[in-house]
Structure formats: C-alpha cells, structure tokens
Amino acid sequence: MTDTKGSGSPNLSRRSLLKAGLATSGAVAAAGALPATARAGGDPLITEIQDWNRYLGAGVDEAPYGMPSEFEAHVVRRNVPWLTADTVASINFTPLHELDGIITPNGICFERHHGGVAEINPADHRLMINGLVDTPLVFTMKDLKRFPRENHVYFLECAANGGMEWRGSQLNGCQFTHGMIHNVMYTGVKLKTLLDEAGVKTNGKWLLPEGADAAHMTRSIPMEKALDDCLVAFKMNGEALRPEQGYPLRLVVPGWEGNMWVKWLRRLEVGDQPWHHREETSKYTDLLETGKARRFTWVMEPKSVITSPSPQAPVGHGKGPMVISGLAWSGNGRITRVDVSLDGGRNWTTARIDGPSLSKSLHRFYLDIDWDGSELLLQSRAMDEHGFYQPTKDELRAARGENSIYHNNGIQTWYVQKDGAVENVEVS
Template identity: 50%
Template sequence: MSNKTSQDDNIELSQRRNFFKRTAALGATALAGTSLLASQKDDPAIMHHVPWGQKWGDPVTKNLYGVPSKYEHNVTRRYTKLLASGNYRASIAVTPIHELKGIITPNGLFFSRSHGGIAHVDPQEYRLMIHGLVEKPIVLTLDQLKRYPSVTRVHFIECPANGGQEWRAPQYNSLQFSKGFMSCAEWTGVYIKTILKDLGLKPEAKWMLSEGSDNSEMGRTIPIDKVLDDAMIVWAQNGEALRPEQGYPVRLLLPGWEGNLCVKWLKRLEFASEPWFCKEETSKYTALKPNGKAVQHFYANEVNSTVTSPSPEIPWTDLEDGQLVEIEGLAWSGMGTITGVDLSFDGGKTYVEAKLKGLVLPKAWTRWSYMHRYKKGERLLLTSRARDDAGYIQPTVDEETSVMGVESVYHRNAVETWEVTPEGKVNHVQVRTPGGVKNA
C-alpha cells in the first residue's frame, strides 16, 4: 500500500514539474540513447519503401460493405465445445473483450447466444403481435413498427452465466471466456410504454410474455414495472439493422437485465395477471442457493468489473523495467451507473482508487484506468472492484459464495483477479477460502 502511494506521488510530482525541466530531462535521455543506438542496426521498416506505398491500393468499389483488415483475423468471437449442445444450435460464441477499445462492441463481435440456432427472418413476413390484457390488441409490420418515434440508448447486454463456470474455482485462463459473455452497443427502437399508450393496458395486467419466432420459440416473463420503465423493442444496433445473431429484425431490450430476457426474433407480447413459466425459467436461469431454494426472476445483472489490460491473452511480457503502463478495465452495472472503481495489487486485500474515463452512462460499459510504473520481475495480483449509484459494490468471492454457495451458475459478480508473474505473464486466479465459508 505504501509502495503504491509513493508511486502515485511520483506521477503527480512529475506532472507538476515545469515544462522546461521535463524537456531538459528528456533531452538528456535522448542524448544517452543516441550513443547507445549508434551500434544498432537501422529498422528496415523505416529504411525501405513499403510495398503498399509503391503501388495502387484497392479501388473504392471493393468491399462496398467494409470488412476488417486481413491482419485482424484473430479478433473473432470464439466458442468451446463445453458450452455447446444441439450441434452449436443451443450454444454461445463469446466476445474478444481483450481486443476491444472504448465502450461499443462492433456488431460482428457482439456475443451470440441462441437456443435453437440463429433464425433468418424475412422482414417482409415479419409481424409483431401485442395482445392479452389490453383494450385494443395490435399487429404491426416491420415498417409500421419503425414508424413509432425512436429512442437511442447505449446499453450492455450480458448473459447471466458470464463467469458462471467459475463458481467453484477459476477455469479459463482467458479474459474472452471468463468475462466475454457480454457486449455493449448503441440500440435504437421504441419504448414499449410508448406503444402501450394507444393499446390501453388493463389494470390487472401484471406480467408480459415475450416470445421469439425462432426454432426454440424462446419465451420469457417480464414484470410490468420494467415494461413501463425502460423496456424497448429495438431494430437497430450501432446505427445499422440488428445482425441475425442479435434477433434481426427485432428484439426486446431490457436495459441492465439478463441477456436471456432480451428475446430475439421477437414475435409476440402478451399481457396477463399471472406469470408464465417458460422453459428458461426452470433449471435454467434460476440460481440455486445452499439452502435448496433457487432465486427465480433474477432480473438485473449486478455491478461488476474486470481488468482488460493486461489479460491472459495480451500480457505484460513486452514491458521494460520502469515503463509507465496503463492498467485498463471495464465496469458495468445493470442496476444503475458506475460511480467508481478501486484497484488492488495484492488480490483484494488493499485497494487504491482508479479513474473513470470516457462516457459514463447508466447500464452501459464504463472504462476505467490506472497508471502504473512497472518494475521488471514484480509479481502482482490485480483485482478490480466497481460500485454503482444504486449503492452496490462487488463482493469478495468469500462474501458472495457465503450466501449463494457454489451451485448458482448465474449472476456471479465477485471480484476477479489476474496474477502477473515476474515474467509478465498473466494467469487467472481467485482469492478465496478453500472449502468455502459458511453464511454468518
């Protein structure tokens, strides 16, 4: 802790020094560098003309819908056979969050989960029906739906099983698989409450069934509170139509709530006074506690965070002794807005406050950062801990498992730890009491 404080002071101090002094110091370093470099070979990437600089590039007529550079071919969603059934039709492909910048996930990298395969809906034959306890049921074509006044919001969608394979111990030496069951995008659609204005919801309506048109006829039950708050029917993602993997042409978006509730290929909304019991409201999407009771209708993804740089995928093996490096991460909460993130270098025993950066929006990914002076050979246990404006803060592994046990599968949001080895490699570890702790 004292070590960290003195590092902070050093950074602050150096920032306060006047420009002349700093320039002089840099000049001296540069001079020292020159004599060293005299014996080094010149970099051919600088000394030679590069091939792309001496001939025509592609015409603008190529790739009228753009694709990433061919050199970025490793930046993809990934899957594992462990999380696949139905020949990858009831399965998940997860987002490479170790490669992402900012708070928006490109559409081609947005995590993809389906329960009966990815449906390809013909927009000409698309219909949305809203019925049940309303005065006036309605059926809409896609064009009609898009005539409603739209709202645009940035929200993450997270599978509640994000990190769900690691209740008992860490299993994935990978950020993509440990925390990549989520993505964040700018969504455009209409508030359901806007449509309901004309339909006349009956007072006894308490629950809404949302149902997809896919092979699994994916359905979930939503309480009326959310429907009348910020629930949306969306048709656009980062400025273009939804991708098929995200429910083209239309999905439900319940900001901050379980991804599974945000039904894709949306076909039908029905209102009733009693809840449905859908297939994903049984042994799936319920969190079993050690007392044998399971939490059902577990809506919001709780406050959470992770270190994204370094990561097991992109470690610190290239760092020089004394280099000033940015430790960066993501924080998110389905219950509100991120208000702060703390960072620990000793696995969550002591914390210092990190800085938020960029846009800080409700129920959206939030970037945070901390500047660290790297010492070659140091071993660190990097743990981040976020909090939100609803007052929630991430629990330790022991605190969370003392209530939820290790069989919950869903909604794991305890702090996560990366071990940075003296070689700069990064390993996924957890700091917890072996055998668990009992509920106090």
C-alpha cells in the same frame, strides 16, 4: 492501449520485428516488445521503401461492406466446445481483451441461441400484442418505424457470464470468464409506446415477450419494468440488428439478464400473472446451498474485469509505464467508481473512468502505473450509483454455495508474472 509515452523507442509491431530479424530473446519479445535502442543505421522500416509505400492499394468498392484488417483476424468470438451439446443451442464469447472504449463492434457481440439463428425477411416479420389489452394489434416492421424512436447505449450480459468460475478459476482469458457481454447503441421504439397503443388493461401486470425462432423463447417481465425503460429495437450501433442478435427486431431490457432480451421478437402478451416458463424455472433460477432456488433474479449486479493485461493479453513490454484497462458495469445504473488492486485486494487505488458514463452501460476504466517488473495480483472492484459494490468470490460462495451457475459477479484476480504472462487465479 498503445500509449507507451516515455519509452523513447520506435513503436514496432512484433510482425515487423520478426521481419527485420530483430527478435530479441525471452518472453518480452514473444509478447511483442519494443527494442530498447534504435538499430545502427536506422530502422529499415523507415530507411527502406516498403511495398505499401510504392504500389497502389485497393480501390473503393473493393469491400462494399468493410471488414477489419487481416492483421486483426484473431479478434473473433470464440466458444467453449465442452460447455454445450450443440452450437445451435450454445454460446460464444466477446473478445473483450482486444477491445477498448465502451462500444462492442456488431460482428463480435457474443451470441447465445436456443434454436439457432432465425433467418427472417423483415417484410415477413410481424409483431403482435395480445392478452389483457383494449385492442390486440399486429404491426409490420414498416409500422414500427413510424413510432417515435429513441437511442440508448446498454450492456447486455448473459446471467451465466462467469458461470464456469463458481468452483474456482478454470478458464484462462477474460473472453471466456467475462465475455458473455456486449454494449451497443440501440435504436428503437419505447415498449411503453406500443403497449399504450394497444391499451393495457388495469389488471395487466405481466408481459410475455416471445421470439419467432425455433425455440419460441419466452420470459415473464413485470409490467413496471416493461413501462419503464424497455425498448423494441431494430438497430444496433446505427445499422440493422445482426441476424444473430435478433434481426429484424429484439427486445431491450436494460440492466436485466440477457435471456430476457428476446430476439426475433414477434409477440407481446399482457397477463395478470407470470407464466413460469422453461427459461425462468428449469433455467435462469439460482440454486442455493440450502437446496432452495431463487427465481426472477433479473438485475445484473455491479461487476468489473481488467481486460488488459489478462491471460490472452499478456504484458508486451518490460518494466516502466503500463496501462491497466478494464470494463465495469451495473444493472442498477451508472458506475461511479472502480478501484484497482495490484496486490490481490490488500490495497486499492481508485482508477480513472474514461469516456461516456451512461446508466446500464459498460464503463471503461484505466489505471496508469509504472511497473517495477515484479509479480502482480490484479483485481478490480466496481461500485454503482446506489453504493453497491462488487463482492469477492468467497463472499458470494459463502452466501450462495457453488451451484448457482448464474449471477457470478465476484472480483476477478489476474496473476501477472515477471515475464509478462498472465494467469487466472484465486487468492487468499
């Protein structure tokens, strides 16, 4: 998001501006702006020799596993302390406002644990298949790596993403309103391959995956989905799963709510009925205004959010070229269109989707505008390949009330002010 072509100015960072004593006044400078004209005598960052121009840097092996630049130290997962009782049964949020493209780096994929992160030596891990199968089986990790494998990019979204916003705008930042999502490439074995190896009996209609962590997480999955596109994955973005993402083995349930993607996967039981366990009765059911509650609401609906500008990523320049950037996704398949509004949903322009357009994966969209410096009410609206598009928050509330917690995919509004600051608002 650094393409500011036509600005005609040296691209200085805020840090270098301050160092050079060039900080100009007002919010524009505070947001990290470009000077309008070159300084007399030239930019000292160019005219003077800098330390890094002269002295030697770190050698190879300084960081056997590399980390981001120290100047990126603020790009981290963050939690909302008031939301849950304890961090071992809690959630944190992906810093979406700092990312671009569609892939989430492994170290900042949001975490949701129900009993903390299980630490498992892969040599000690076992996967069992039992229940209504011809042959109950046990696999080691080595066994699993002998089956044919596949690679797929999928988003994983917690059903509660946006859950704090049902009653209205509450949190200032897309990290907090939309950050219970990540998108990585998984490597693993098709779940169908493993189930076929055990031989599912004809009355085997449901599957119960179970985790090896202290929560022993379980969910009921219909066999049709299990045999369709689920994976048993051991890699993310090319490297082993991170411990907080289920190392050494997790279930991948494309397009469906994240709670079903059981981490530290140790068992798959085949049955003829669902189990109605805690995470599909007490939790992850959607209470409606009538007092009825929907259950087995698995699919994540079409959704989008503008990640920049957004409250944590204010506009860092004055009027002129501005890149509006965001993410869109749907559990139904590919995103075919994203519309962006600058006036709170009165008029819309179709944005440009850039990068890979993959089924059940994040899509990156851009709208490049010439900002006149006036206030904006930014919205984005995703449409998927089945023609479903994102409802407004009012439409959702009219249909469901305010107590559903889960599956809030309503259209988000960001209020961009003249000084570039951005706030989470709701509009008429």
